[in-house]
Amino acid sequence: MKLQVAIDRVDLDDAKQIAKQLDPFVDIIEMGTSLVKDYGCYALAKEKLGLHHAELLLDTKTIDEGQYEFEKGYEVGADILTVMGAAAMGTLTTTYDVAEKWHRQMFIDLMEVSDAKLQQITSFPNAIYGLHHAKDSQENFNATDSVAKFHAVFPNIRRINVAGGIDLHQAAALKKQGLVETVIVGSKIMKAADPVAAAEEFMKVVK
Amino acid sequence: MKLQVAIDRVDLDDAKQIAKQLDPFVDIIEMGTSLVKDYGCYALAKEKLGLHHAELLLDTKTIDEGQYEFEKGYEVGADILTVMGAAAMGTLTTTYDVAEKWHRQMFIDLMEVSDAKLQQITSFPNAIYGLHHAKDSQENFNATDSVAKFHAVFPNIRRINVAGGIDLHQAAALKKQGLVETVIVGSKIMKAADPVAAAEEFMKVVK
Numbered sequence: 001m002k003l004q005v006a007i008d009r010v011d012l013d014d015a016k017q018i019a020k021q022l023d024p025f026v027d028i029i030e031m032g033t034s035l036v037k038d039y040g041c042y043a044l045a046k047e048k049l050g051l052h053h054a055e056l057l058l059d060t061k062t063i064d065e066g067q068y069e070f071e072k073g074y075e076v077g078a079d080i081l082t083v084m085g086a087a088a089m090g091t092l093t094t095t096y097d098v099a100e101k102w103h104r105q106m107f108i109d110l111m112e113v114s115d116a117k118l119q120q121i122t123s124f125p126n127a128i129y130g131l132h133h134a135k136d137s138q139e140n141f142n143a144t145d146s147v148a149k150f151h152a153v154f155p156n157i158r159r160i161n162v163a164g165g166i167d168l169h170q171a172a173a174l175k176k177q178g179l180v181e182t183v184i185v186g187s188k189i190m191k192a193a194d195p196v197a198a199a200e201e202f203m204k205v206v207k
Numbered sequence: 208m209k210l211q212v213a214i215d216r217v218d219l220d221d222a223k224q225i226a227k228q229l230d231p232f233v234d235i236i237e238m239g240t241s242l243v244k245d246y247g248c249y250a251l252a253k254e255k256l257g258l259h260h261a262e263l264l265l266d267t268k269t270i271d272e273g274q275y276e277f278e279k280g281y282e283v284g285a286d287i288l289t290v291m292g293a294a295a296m297g298t299l300t301t302t303y304d305v306a307e308k309w310h311r312q313m314f315i316d317l318m319e320v321s322d323a324k325l326q327q328i329t330s331f332p333n334a335i336y337g338l339h340h341a342k343d344s345q346e347n348f349n350a351t352d353s354v355a356k357f358h359a360v361f362p363n364i365r366r367i368n369v370a371g372g373i374d375l376h377q378a379a380a381l382k383k384q385g386l387v388e389t390v391i392v393g394s395k396i397m398k399a400a401d402p403v404a405a406a407e408e409f410m411k412v413v414k
Binding site for chain 2: 040
């Protein structure tokens with residue numbers, strides 16, 4: 001299983017500093033939507049961040065203008081870009097085509113996607129499907145249960161990622177479950193007294 | 208009727224230059240999602256753009272993290288911020304509360320919103336409801352027809368805006384129809400040989 005660390009709601013300089021520290025040993029570094037919308041993709045270019053090992057995910061949450069946003073994101077060096085499953089099918093097919101053309105990756109954020117819509121968007125074999133707990137939602141989220149339910153309905157989807165308040169205990173349970181490609185951890189690392197040490201703890205659990 | 212000019216997919220300096228030229232006489236200047244995601248909200252602060260007359264709309268297309276994104280957007284001086292109707296109800300109620308608290312405005316982008324969802328989100332009396340033709344959609348869009356149909360189903364919604372390839376002819380038809388508060392024009396102004404002259408033509412039609 002891989003570890004993606006989500007950096008969000010911090011100053012650009014702080015984001016850069018922690019990204020550099022995490023780069024040598026985590027799998028994926030996510031620059032969250034707050035950083036994209038506060039500072040823009042140009043400021044988050046892979047070269048400007050100085051990443052050499054980890055993959056870079058820009059959480060663009062594309063919902064329209066798929067070609068423009070994905071080409072821009074890959075141009076600045078993102079390995080993975082996100083599109084909302086709630087976007088129009090035209091947007092999803094466009095972003096997938098751009099991702100395939102660039103040999104990069106597309107992450108479909110499944111937040112607020114109805115079951116009917118979900119059935120329509122399972123046709124992207126190389127896409128990553130992201131089970132995601134909306135930050136604005138107050139409901140509880142059990143990661144392994146959500147993954148098990150999703151896998152039962154969509155057994156053919158091979159790349160599943162999961163996010164939403166994941167702690168060490170849940171990460172270990174997901175590793176044991178064996179269905180998830182990447183676990184996304186935000187505050188449990190970023191709000192730890194020592195984020196680098198916290199990330200190292202998570203890496204021990206996921207590998 | 209008011210005129211909102213959408214500036215999109217241009218370099219930041221070009222966006223600033225045209226915004227300054229349009230500021231004295233158009234009602235609302237929109238900094239499109241491409242500018243928000245390429246350069247970030249800080250770079251699009253009202254003060255940095257040097258706007259004195261027109262209202263500023265930042266097309267943030269918020270889909271989660273409503274409180275964070277709306278507070279940030281209003282902090283940098285936006286008069287109007289956009290939230291996706293496809294967002295969770297929790298996000299919409301949060302952004303509405305922030306807008307009311309700041310005495311600013313919330314624009315709900317109705318792209319890809321199901322009829323069932325639409326029924327749930329009509330309860331924001333001061334919100335602007337944006338009929339919007341997805342740039343990634345290939346279907347034709349008749350603005351007055353779309354507005355008439357929407358008004359027939361939701362007669363209590365008083366603030367309706369409309370966007371999507373609006374030309375002078377359609378703007379005149381919308382003005383005559385009398386249901387729309389603001390018409391949003393992008394390429395018909397921005398891609399004109401003389402955008403300022405084109406905007407002046409639209410202003411004559413909408414007033």
